[in-house]
Amino acid sequence: MHRAHPFPNYASRSAREPVSTPEPMETAAPTLYDAPPMPKKKAKEAPVEPRRRATAETLAERQREISVSEFFTKNRHLLGFDSPLKALLTAVKEAVDNSLDACEEAGVLPEIVVEITPTGEDRFKVSVEDNGPGIVKDQIPKVFGKLLYGSKFHKLSQTRGQQGIGISAACMYGQLTTAKPVRIVSRTGKRSPAYEILMSIDTARNKADLHDERTIEWPREHGTRVEIEMEARYQKGLRSVDMYLKQTAISNPHLTLAYVDPGGERIVYARSTRELPPETVEIKPHPHGVELGILLAMLKETGARSLSGFLQEEFVRVGRKVAEEICTNAKLSAKAYPTRIAREEAAALHAAIQRTKISSPPTDCIAPIGEDLILAGLKKEIEADFYAAITRPPAVYRGNPFQIEVGIAYGRPGGVGLELTAEGRITKKKAGKETSEDLVANADEPIRILRYANRVPLLYQQAACAITKSVIQTNWRAYGLQHPKGALPLGPCALLVHIASVWVPFTSESKEAIASYPEIARELRLGLQECGRRMGAYVRKGKRLRAEYDKRSYIEMYIPHIGIALQEILDLSDPERDGTVKTLEDVLHKSRKF
Amino acid sequence: MHRAHPFPNYASRSAREPVSTPEPMETAAPTLYDAPPMPKKKAKEAPVEPRRRATAETLAERQREISVSEFFTKNRHLLGFDSPLKALLTAVKEAVDNSLDACEEAGVLPEIVVEITPTGEDRFKVSVEDNGPGIVKDQIPKVFGKLLYGSKFHKLSQTRGQQGIGISAACMYGQLTTAKPVRIVSRTGKRSPAYEILMSIDTARNKADLHDERTIEWPREHGTRVEIEMEARYQKGLRSVDMYLKQTAISNPHLTLAYVDPGGERIVYARSTRELPPETVEIKPHPHGVELGILLAMLKETGARSLSGFLQEEFVRVGRKVAEEICTNAKLSAKAYPTRIAREEAAALHAAIQRTKISSPPTDCIAPIGEDLILAGLKKEIEADFYAAITRPPAVYRGNPFQIEVGIAYGRPGGVGLELTAEGRITKKKAGKETSEDLVANADEPIRILRYANRVPLLYQQAACAITKSVIQTNWRAYGLQHPKGALPLGPCALLVHIASVWVPFTSESKEAIASYPEIARELRLGLQECGRRMGAYVRKGKRLRAEYDKRSYIEMYIPHIGIALQEILDLSDPERDGTVKTLEDVLHKSRKF
Secondary structure (H helix, E strand, O other), rough: OOOOOOOHOOOOOOOOOOOOOOOOOOOOOOOOOOOOOOOOOOOOHHHHOOOOOHHHHHHHOOEEOOOHHHHHHHHHHHHHOOHHHHHHHHHHHHHHHHHHHHHHHHHOOOOOEEEEEEEEEEEEEEEEEEEEOHHHHHHHHHHHOOOEEEOOOOOOOOOOOOOHHHEEEHHHHHHHHHHOOOEEEEOOOOOOEEEEEEEEOOOOOOEEEHHHHEEOOOOOOOOEEEEEEEEEEOOOOOOHHHHHHHHHHHOOOOOOOEEEEEOOOEEEEEEOOOOOOOOOEEOOOOHHOHHHHHHHHHHHOOOOOOOHHHHHHHHOOOOOOHHHHHHOOOOOOOOOHEEEEEEHHHHHHHHHHHHHOOOOOOOOOOOOOOOOHHHHHHHOOOOOEEEEEEEOEEEEOOOEEEEEEEEEEOOOOOOOOOOEEEOOOOOEEEEEEEEOOOOOOOOHHHHEEEEOOOOOEEEEOOOOOOHHHHHHOHHHHHOOEEEOOOOOEOEEEEEEEEEEEOOOEOOOOOOOEEEHHHHHHHHHHHHHHHHHHHHHHHHHHHHHHHHHHHHHHHHHHOOOOOOOHHHHHHHHOHHHHHHHHHHHHHHHHHHHOO | OOOOOOOOOHHOOOHOOOOOOOOOOOOOOOOOOOOEEEEOOOOHHHOOOOOOOHEEEEEEEHOOOOOOOHHHHHHHHHHHOOOOHHHHHHHHHHHHHHHHHHHHHHHOOOEEEEEEEEEOOOOEEEEEEEOOOOOHHHHHHHHHHOOOOEEEOOEEEEOOOOOOOOHHHHHHHHHHHHOOOOOEEEEEOOOOOEEEEEEEOOOOEEEEEEEEEEEEEEOOOOEEEEEEEEEEOOOOOOOHHHHHHHHHHHHHOOOEEEEEOOOOEEEEEOOOOOOOOOOOOEEOOHHHHHOOOHHHHHHHOOOOOOOOHHHHHOOOOOOOHHHHHHHHEEEEOOOOHHHHHHHHHHHHHHHHHHHHHOOOOOOOOOOOOHHHHHHHHHHHHHOOOOOEEEOOOOEEEOEEEEEEEEEEEOOOOOOOOOEEOOOOOOOOOOOOOOOOOOOOOOOOEEEEEEEEEEEEEEOOHHHHOHHHHHHHOOOHHHHOOEEOOOOOOOOOOOEEEEEEEEOOEEEOOOOOOOOOOOOHHHHHHHHHHHHHHHHHHHHHHHHHHHHHHHHHHHHHHHHHHHHHHHHHHOOOHHHHHHHHHHHHHHHHOOOOOO
């Protein structure tokens, strides 16, 4: 293939020859078997500059720092903005997650209004407004205009946001596709004015660019409203904004959410409890989860004046006794000055920590939804025949506490349901309606999985998620479902799986799937199995009912004929025949066991 | 669940009541149906501070900037450092990718030495040394010690690296797990000294922390060596360092690679061509791929003094005629001053660009491996019966040129192969040996896929990759393979798929899988189908051979009996009988068509 060469002088064939060949290294480097011979300089020629395409110097000139905003603009699919359809969902999700976090941090029962308004072809304005604590004026440009800025990254506590990227990324995407500034209104209390700020993001510098700032009249006493105009596509379905909001209402029963969809239709999810999730405590890191490099950095920065004090102050679950045990194991003085600990000593300390028995981290840093509220949420939003929910005890991965919850809804009221009446009769149930947005799958379809991380529904990247992998690896045949090998089980069933943690290990910045740490996979398996067993009992009962129902159909089909035959044989009157048939039916029904 | 409250004064139940309730908004915000009533102040009491958990002010105090190194330390699974096994591969890969890029940029035939040395339990030193152009001294701390720093991010050209993260991340991981500095040796030419630098990374500031710097004797005239000690695990297999290097040799036939594995065994992959890949040209962005926000930023920063000049200078495929057509379509003057273009005018310009017909971007910015070299590479490293390779013509996604290549190796010489001899006889082939690292699968296993992006093998996240999805969606039954629905086809087959592009859309920073853009999926499908058809012809021939072979077995089994019968019937002598049998066999063999 011939190509125009940007430096024509150098475009000769020999430009592709090696410039020179190193001697085989004296160190461990092996001899390269086919190392080309050293090029010999021709004696008569003046020394020739190597015919390089580029040199270290020209390469150095091209080196540049990359702003984190530039990086994510070019890689915006990492943040969930890879298609107009997904961009809409991601923007709504980032804003709603922030609103919920802020309300809970402030102890306010959240009321959120989400509005999606078409503003042109493939264009929408996304507005999210909350009654949270508001944002102080100086912080607004940073919160919405700077990637990698926030309050949740540096602490270990269960929040929806954790990266300091999401909402700024949404603003950046809006600006990228429409070049319009975002509008933010925020008020921190009735004694403060409401500020309205119009701003865009200077991606080369990763900072906000203010267009306008003023105080306005705003009916809310406190809260925040963000409006982003963006190129997007709206579509209903399993991965839509509508579905995200519905699932958010399930996992946040304390939330009242109003949603105005692009068609102007209003949906309100009213809260079912006035109790906020328990406030979660921020924890210090657990010693077993700390890496040597981090330990060394902590030793350098601590204010503690002894090694023992350092261990007690900077870590959870380390009292004086444990601290001294660690120091003894490390052969270091408990009184050693932390900032003077050398690398080798830190390595000994790190090894000693691993060898010392230390209690698991406390678990009041995690707020699971709870079995009752999961059941209530499932029942409120999903029509099914059978429900169960499990909250597993907390566990730990890499020093981070986490907790798994599993809920299950089985059976489609619209489907093939049978029920046992109070009189002991089996009857077919009334059919409900089926819609494309039903969360319970049809009998011959893969079951639906509602994945949640810290109460946030995860709608994309199902295949890459530890939750899905655990569902696939569970043996659902044991619980009465069809289950093709290596795939999701089939059946009229919806599974809700929630991981709550002080640090959720997402597989990408877009926070769509959970990385498969062994400890997490184990808890998922146990939770799924327990829910599966409960459902299995119900499914088997359903199968027995079905078998009985089929038998009964036969009986009901043939008994009248038996009646006629008996009438002829025994010469019965019509009422005698009907009475006999009735008695026969009752006797046969009663003889069955449930 | 009861929890200790960090602010005990505020821990009453009412802290969970909303502080206040906003009036329904006058704007489009819908009334919240269950909005709680406004709390009434009791007249006698002094005004009470809202019983909040936190206020906007306390929340503001917690807000902080997050350094990109801190972010990726905590999220290191995003960079491919989630397990000790993968960390080893990722570190080798990042270093080798950089070496190859540097050699090619400098026009040097690459010679790379990779060494993995055990230094303790679960600890290895990874050393990668190349004969590239070297790195000028001032740049070394930035290249190895600063995330988001590099020369490849800001240009559109086909390189292995593109983010400015990889090698710094490897250094950061080494430091995190062993707290040891990394060692770098680099020399830019025989007239310069070789520098040795020991450094670590200051993650809070995202910059290098120099420990030591000196000049040393180094036998190479130019090149770079990096040594990183890290916690890791070494294991052979399909996703091992060994496999990565083997696959790298296949896709880089101009590379000579020496590898010293942790056991001290030396493997050398010698180059099979002395021709470097053609130098790829850096291109400017194509107008059809530019977003409005980017366009606006470009207008602000250009040095061009007219709109027409701006379009011609900043974009590829825009000459004066096209530039003027765009301006006319946008109802803007071609002489307008670019920096004075307002947002609405820029939007009109953006829309006009989409409406204007502009040639596809040039394709000399892409260097595919080429059909011949793919075949050569496959034949050199994979033992199989049948090979084919396709290089598709270049195509474009989001303004970025890319090109798909597919290679296939079919049949295991150790397996059930049959061949047609020159004399027209079908014989069973000699069996080869099977090893666990064979790249061709067994007949009843899913086929193996060797995925490549810009010549770099991708070993992880196969399920999440556009390449895998396209393989699954292709109908392999048509080409003679078994193909379960929704899964990989089965058969003794290895597929090599390469995407070359000026910007590969990876699904994460760890660059393990390719995002599924429709244009890319389409090219993949066409490439796979074409290779599949060629293989299909061979597979069918194999099946025909098999059928014939079976028939021949029957013939050979029965012809002697026929011979004996004929001998009796026709009263033949033994030689006459043998002659007849031979003739009969020949006639029957010849009557078959291949």
